[in-house]
Amino acid sequence: MSSRVLGLVGSGSGGVEELLPRLIRPAQEQGWTVAVTLTPTAGRWLSKSGALTEIEGVTGYPVRVEPRSPDEKSPHPQVDCYLVAPASANMVAKLALGIADNQALTQVNEAIGTRDLPVVVFPRVNAAHARHPSWESHIEALRRAGVRLVYGDDVWPLHEPRSAPGRELPWSAVLDAVNAAVPASR
Numbered sequence: 001m002s003s004r005v006l007g008l009v010g011s012g013s014g015g016v017e018e019l020l021p022r023l024i025r026p027a028q029e030q031g032w033t034v035a036v037t038l039t040p041t042a043g044r045w046l047s048k049s050g051a052l053t054e055i056e057g058v059t060g061y062p063v064r065v066e067p068r069s070p071d072e073k074s075p076h077p078q079v080d081c082y083l084v085a086p087a088s089a090n091m092v093a094k095l096a097l098g099i100a101d102n103q104a105l106t107q108v109n110e111a112i113g114t115r116d117l118p119v120v121v122f123p124r125v126n127a128a129h130a131r132h133p134s135w136e137s138h139i140e141a142l143r144r145a146g147v148r149l150v151y152g153d154d155v156w157p158l159h160e161p162r163s164a165p166g167r168e169l170p171w172s173a174v175l176d177a178v179n180a181a182v183p184a185s186r
């Protein structure tokens with residue numbers, strides 16, 4: 001069985017600092033090869049903490065933040081499933097509108113438009129983000145496009161900003177969604 005390749009995209013939301021222990025290592029244990037891309041915000045955060053270098057060591061691939069030049073090859077393998085986790089409200093809004101002004105958005109927007117390439121998104125947002133008048137239409141646009149959302153009271157109940165410090169993120173539900181999208185025994 002060939003290894004499934006997960007294109008993991010992290011944005012500037014709470015929990016992005018947990019990616020290595022809570023998502024990347026467990027995904028690898030389940031047979032995934034993981035290649036990571038970060039938004040510029042998440043890239044800054046994880047560079048500063050040293051986690052970006054650690055992720056590169058564990059995955060064996062450079063973490064992509066900047067777009068490549070036209071004369072450079074992509075440093076990542078071909079992806080079987082994209083996962084955006086955690087997805088900021090900003091990331092969700094831009095994906096819904098097709099805005100691709102950084103490497104992370106470019107990859108995921110193209111994946112959304114690619115046939116038979118699953119995209120899973122976990123919006124790590126709070127009640128204030130979800131009260132924005134455009135929020136529901138963004139979620140609906142992604143659903144209509146076939147994006148698999150890990151979203152709802154059962155997985156991540158929305159809370160008021162600053163009211164739920166230290167809450168556990170639904171990492172196992174996120175990984176379940178990815179495994180459902182591309183089963184190991186294909």
Ligand SMILES: Cc1cc2nc3c(=O)[nH]c(=O)nc-3n(C[C@H](O)[C@H](O)[C@H](O)COP(=O)(O)O)c2cc1C
Nearest residue numbers: 011012013014039040041042088089090091124125
């Ligand atoms: C410490 C910190 C935590 C944040 N957590 C979240 C979050 O959980 N969800 C969210 O939507 N935005 C969060 N933000 C705001 C985003 O980082 C901000 O909107 C940023 O522009 C997102 O950029 P990106 O989507 O390109 O990564 C947080 C900001 C800071 C400083």
